[in-house]
Amino acid sequence: xxxxxxxxxxxxxxxxxxxxxxxxxxxxxxxxxxxxxxxxxxxxxxxxxxxxxxxxxxxxxxxxxxxxxxxxxxxxxxxxxxxxxxxxxxxxxxxxxxxxxxxxxxxxxxxxxxxxxxxxxxxxxxxxxxxxxxxxxxxxxxxxxxxxxxxxxxxxxxxxxxxxxxxxxxxxxxxxxxxxxxxxxxxxxxxxxxxxxxxxxxxxxxxxxxxxxxxxxxxxxxxxxxxxxxxxxxxxxxxxxxxxxxxxxxxxxxxxxxxxxxxxxxxxxxxxxxxxxxxxxxxxxxxxxxxxxxxxxxxxxxxxxxxxxxxxxxxxxxxxxxxxxxxxxxxxxxxxxxxxxxxxxxxxxxxxxxxxxxxxxxxxxxxx
Numbered sequence: 001x002x003x004x005x006x007x008x009x010x011x012x013x014x015x016x017x018x019x020x021x022x023x024x025x026x027x028x029x030x031x032x033x034x035x036x037x038x039x040x041x042x043x044x045x046x047x048x049x050x051x052x053x054x055x056x057x058x059x060x061x062x063x064x065x066x067x068x069x070x071x072x073x074x075x076x077x078x079x080x081x082x083x084x085x086x087x088x089x090x091x092x093x094x095x096x097x098x099x100x101x102x103x104x105x106x107x108x109x110x111x112x113x114x115x116x117x118x119x120x121x122x123x124x125x126x127x128x129x130x131x132x133x134x135x136x137x138x139x140x141x142x143x144x145x146x147x148x149x150x151x152x153x154x155x156x157x158x159x160x161x162x163x164x165x166x167x168x169x170x171x172x173x174x175x176x177x178x179x180x181x182x183x184x185x186x187x188x189x190x191x192x193x194x195x196x197x198x199x200x201x202x203x204x205x206x207x208x209x210x211x212x213x214x215x216x217x218x219x220x221x222x223x224x225x226x227x228x229x230x231x232x233x234x235x236x237x238x239x240x241x242x243x244x245x246x247x248x249x250x251x252x253x254x255x256x257x258x259x260x261x262x263x264x265x266x267x268x269x270x271x272x273x274x275x276x277x278x279x280x281x282x283x284x285x286x287x288x289x290x291x292x293x294x295x296x297x298x299x300x301x302x303x304x305x306x307x308x309x310x311x312x313x314x315x316x317x318x319x320x321x322x323x324x325x326x327x328x329x330x331x332x333x334x335x336x337x338x339x340x341x342x343x344x345x346x347x348x349x350x351x352x353x354x355x356x357x358x359x360x361x362x363x364x365x366x367x368x
Contacts, residue, residue: 007364008134009341010123011060014051017342020059025127025138032073032139034091038158038335039132040065041360043189043259044282046349048119049342053282057122062341063132063362064118066091067148067157073139081145090161090318091137092144093117093308108144109308115142133341135364146314149322155329156321158361159194164328165309165317166280167194170255172202173313174306175278177253179203184242184251184270185227186210187258188218190331190359191280193225195255197326200226208245210238211258218358224327239269250275257281261289268295276302333357337366 004024011017027033045062047053067090070083078084096108097115114120118131129138139145148157171177183199185192188211199207209227212234213219219230231241242250254267255278267277268291283289296303309317321328334357336344341362346352348360 006129006134006136007338008061008123008129008131009338009362011049011056011058011062013058014055015049017049017345019339019341020123022123022128022134023126024136025129027072027074029074030076030141032077032143032145033071034066034068034089034137034139035071036066036068036132036135036137036364037088038067038154039063039362039364040158040162040332041344041348041362042162043348045118046345047282049345050349057120057124059123060119060121061123061129061131061133062118062345063134064093064116065158065162065361066117066132066137067154067161068137070145077139077141080141081147083145083147087147088150088157089145089147090157090314091117091139092146092161092311092314093119094310095140095142095144098142107310108142109310133338133362133364135338144311144314146318148318152322153329155332155361159190159328159331159359160317160321161314162309163190163194163331163359164198164321165313166191167198168317168320169309169313170278170280170306171195171198171253174304175253175255175276177202177204180205181252182206182208182246182249182272184208184210184254184267186254186256186263186267186270187260187281188213188222188230189257191257193222193331193358194328195257196222196226197320198226199253201320206246208242208251210263215355221327221330221358224330226326233263238266242270252276253278255280259283264289265291268292268299268301271299271301273299274301275299276304278304278306280306331359332361334360335366336360336362338362338364
């Protein structure tokens, strides 16, 4: 009897990716198997590919922005997640070991063993399939799985459990953006566009998006996503422009999602006295970023570091996406085949073409 297999893109070392074939795991009462539909290429994937954060436990299957269909599952797994065979689901990045102090306290996104999809678990041993860059994904009992409608566009669905949920947690649940706030989002990429929508949904009266862009299409989409004002940092003095549009008040909340140290350092100049700076962007483990501490102290600025999403953020993200009030699907600009996964990473990292994508995804079932 022929064994069932999955093709996956495997990162074997810095900038070295190959396609490998894996046997599908035997599914028991408390786990499941997902048939992948689409996986997003996150900026952190690009950084891992380039070893920006140091080496990972190679060989490794990248991919944590996951949407697919449950094709095999044990009864215990189905009951726990209130789902059935054939349901379409999204899967959170983190599931946690369940034993460390952070997991015990419900902070599984800070699991000490770093049980994350597409990031920290090697594919060297069964059940192998710990990343979304493949045709199938293994789901242990602790996997955080959420059912979604089959009508939701796949380009929207792949954003829900990462990009949209991230913005909800970072801006609303941790940053506490609220009615009437002036909000500045530094960066008009995938995460900045989602953040503009979340700020507007939370009641912000003025949403300002800044970026260094060459074409007006990115800012046009930002306005469709909720931005009131867009500022090109190459052509305009950001501090003076924000002073002007806020009538000298400056921003109540500034969030930098550029991953650029220049923007991080600028954020303190954009925020009002007593305001909040949110820093979710990863800048690289080697990067030391000086902070104007005197300015932070004099202005009594709150600095909040935030990382990833959790169940509390994913649930409202699903509800918001299903309302269809924003053109989420427009954030996905390019879809690659699985055997072009390495090109997808290079394109997402700005290596291949002058035109920079907003968001790249991989369809593991596209014809070779």
